Amino acid sequence: MKSYKYLFFDLDHTLWDWDANASETLFDLYHRYDLGKYGVQDEVTFRDVFFHENAKLWADLDTGKIDKFYLRNNRFRIVMEAANANMRSVNEDLLVDINSNFLVECSKKKKVIDGAFEVLDFCRDQFDLHIITNGFEEIQSIKMEHSGLDQYFDKIITSEKAGHKKPSAGIYQYALKHTGAVLEDSLMIGDNLGTDIKGARDFGMDQVYFNPAKNSHQEEVTSEITQLTQLIQLLDK
Ligand SMILES: [Mg+2]
Known part of the structure; x- marks a missing residue:
């Protein structure tokens, strides 16, 4: 070269x-917010669905189809829907909370x-x-x-x-x-x-x-x- x-x-x-740090954060959040009670099967399902949906959102962000505010405001609603959560029991405050904790906590991971x-x-x-x-x-x-x-x-x-x-x-x-x-x-x-x-x-x-x-x-x-x-x-x- x-x-x-x-x-x-x-x-x-x-x-x-990113994968290791996001995984750790999502597992924590799954248990802290007891997402099983909303119908999300387990922490691995939550993580896998997040990885899949988040990659699609980032591809749209990279090509300018959406902006970062759209991504932040809608990411966990999209994930919960895709993970077959019972959306009638999921309120907006929960989604906003999960997203802001995800951003803060994930960025402090060290791997x-x-x-x-x-x-x-x-x-x-x-x-x-x-x-x-x-x-x-x-x-x-x-x-x-x-x-x-x-x-x-x-x-x-x-x-x-x-x-x-x-x-x-x-x-x-x-x-x-x-x-x-x-x-x-x-x-x-x-x-x-x-x-x-x-x-x-x-x-x-x-x-x-x-x-x-x-x-x-x-x-x-x-x-x-x-x-x-x-x-x-x-x-x-
Ligand atoms: Mg990269």
Whole structure:
């Protein structure tokens, strides 16, 4: 691989272990609010339905079909309906409460993707490290701080700050401008083919696709890894 000076990492699912942290939070919430009594079968059902519905909502958010307020205000109603809860017994206050506790508690969880600190320790002296994320501004900084990831990064570029979301060129443009990075010496590392990888590629930035599930695809990528620590060999000069 050619040599780079600036590394841009995605946060959720790339460094911060969204699945593990969200799972833990949802299991807690299931029991605290006794969601069984509303007809949600068990904590695993609640978690699985949430993952499924939330992914659909985020895909709509990434393509601009909905905004973050729609997502926040409707997410748990959609989840409860899809989990076959008896909606006549579910009131609006409960849904608002669950959503705000989910946001606060999940963002304070500390699990990172396997190998994240090893990779960042290797990278910190050799590269300028930045984050580019479509996550919510106020949530992403809490995640970074509580997980200890914040100590490695110079700038956290969020879509809210940039006024553009990945895969739009605008967020990459903004990232270069606000970090002083040079396009030819920059590399984007992320788990989402549509936003991280295609976005960077269309902008002219090299990319590493982090694909732990080994999903098959037809996209052209600069490099692909299934474990974060493979980055060390790729970047070793
Ligand atoms: Mg991601």
